[in-house]
Amino acid sequence: MKIVLIAPCDQTNEWKNTRSVFVFPPLALACLAAVTPSHHTLICLDETLEEIDLPNDVDLIGITIHTPASPHGFELADRFRAAGHAVVLGGIHVTLCPDECLEHADAIVIGEGERAWPQLLEDFENGQMKQTYSTEPIDLAKVAIPDHSIFTRYRYRLSQTVMATRGCPFQCSFCATATLFGKRYRTRPVQDVIREIAAFPRRFFIFLDDNLFFDRKYARELMQALIPLKKYWVTQAAFTVSEDEQLLRLARKAGCMAFLLGFETVSQANFHEMGKPVKSIEDYKQAIGRIHDAGILIQGSFIFGFDGDTPSIFQETLDFVQTINLDTANFCILTPIPGTPIFEKLDRENRILTKDWSKYTRQHVVFQPKNYSLKDLRTGRLSLYKKFYSLRSMLKRMPLRFPHIFWFWIYNLSFRRGIRRAESIEYQTQLTSG
Numbered sequence: 001m002k003i004v005l006i007a008p009c010d011q012t013n014e015w016k017n018t019r020s021v022f023v024f025p026p027l028a029l030a031c032l033a034a035v036t037p038s039h040h041t042l043i044c045l046d047e048t049l050e051e052i053d054l055p056n057d058v059d060l061i062g063i064t065i066h067t068p069a070s071p072h073g074f075e076l077a078d079r080f081r082a083a084g085h086a087v088v089l090g091g092i093h094v095t096l097c098p099d100e101c102l103e104h105a106d107a108i109v110i111g112e113g114e115r116a117w118p119q120l121l122e123d124f125e126n127g128q129m130k131q132t133y134s135t136e137p138i139d140l141a142k143v144a145i146p147d148h149s150i151f152t153r154y155r156y157r158l159s160q161t162v163m164a165t166r167g168c169p170f171q172c173s174f175c176a177t178a179t180l181f182g183k184r185y186r187t188r189p190v191q192d193v194i195r196e197i198a199a200f201p202r203r204f205f206i207f208l209d210d211n212l213f214f215d216r217k218y219a220r221e222l223m224q225a226l227i228p229l230k231k232y233w234v235t236q237a238a239f240t241v242s243e244d245e246q247l248l249r250l251a252r253k254a255g256c257m258a259f260l261l262g263f264e265t266v267s268q269a270n271f272h273e274m275g276k277p278v279k280s281i282e283d284y285k286q287a288i289g290r291i292h293d294a295g296i297l298i299q300g301s302f303i304f305g306f307d308g309d310t311p312s313i314f315q316e317t318l319d320f321v322q323t324i325n326l327d328t329a330n331f332c333i334l335t336p337i338p339g340t341p342i343f344e345k346l347d348r349e350n351r352i353l354t355k356d357w358s359k360y361t362r363q364h365v366v367f368q369p370k371n372y373s374l375k376d377l378r379t380g381r382l383s384l385y386k387k388f389y390s391l392r393s394m395l396k397r398m399p400l401r402f403p404h405i406f407w408f409w410i411y412n413l414s415f416r417r418g419i420r421r422a423e424s425i426e427y428q429t430q431l432t433s434g
Contacts, residue, residue, distance in 0.1 A: 269308030305334030
């Protein structure tokens, strides 16, 4: 049987057809490829880097979609089904909005797909495929190592990704991680993770975990095992990692170059609304100091649009990131992903302006802010980006040691390029829409 797996990407994505450091291989497809029985022929397509050219003799098409890509994913699914192909949809948006997705598919997979996928293929071969396959969070000791070989024909700038843990015990109001992976924190056997990383041909890779260091005992074991590999990597982490300075030093020795940390806001009024375990701005400053002292760079992530925000939030954020010399940062518009507490709150208050999921990119305003206009939110964010990534700002923040300086310039210049592309796409969209 010939199977095609697709990761869709529409033309408005600012990273489409680029070799950006923010374009990674879709790990979900590698996970499914690893559990696809060998007697099937499997083709994996990443639309971020190529247009979809579907072979005529395909038996089954699987499409993995996240919320902003879902309208385009539905278009592809409808077109393929009209041509007589069977289509299966999976991914986070299916888990969040299963009924909507089922309208565009012969079958859907809710939750983690590694367990359901082999059973679905067997059912399809026997003419008994069900409409819905749903699985509980699986034991990561029984998960196959992803098949990264399916991406060897693509020229990703950063091609090596791995996930060691799943699940998140935190209940951030804007985040769908717990919905997809569950609230229970689960870990893969360290030896499996190391075997996967050791097989990477390059020295740099990315952990895609939402919080690699939540289980500190596990994290220490993993860091110790990473040291002999002599590789470099970056990961997401929670601020609680800064409480363990010994673990920070161990992570740096194991090759950690940078953490992505979710600051989300510098407004004390927003902390309760976010649901994050942060008490004050002073907590942020102390954590940043300890992480920098350990020799680890920080990319901060900020969100604008919380009810505690006022138009002054942009200048307050700029003052904060310049004072602490943050290495890189991304600035996002609050995006109420369906299934999250923030979406339910705004929907109850009739403040959701559109349910066109293609706008849910963290760059568009899809709800009515409380204390400022839609235009102020859009222009304030863009102005902050330009000021933070000005040449003067970058030179002021530049680290003075190698290899930190190398990765600093790669990420900062990539953000500058992304800002220009996003502006161009938004301008062209406005012209097209009249």
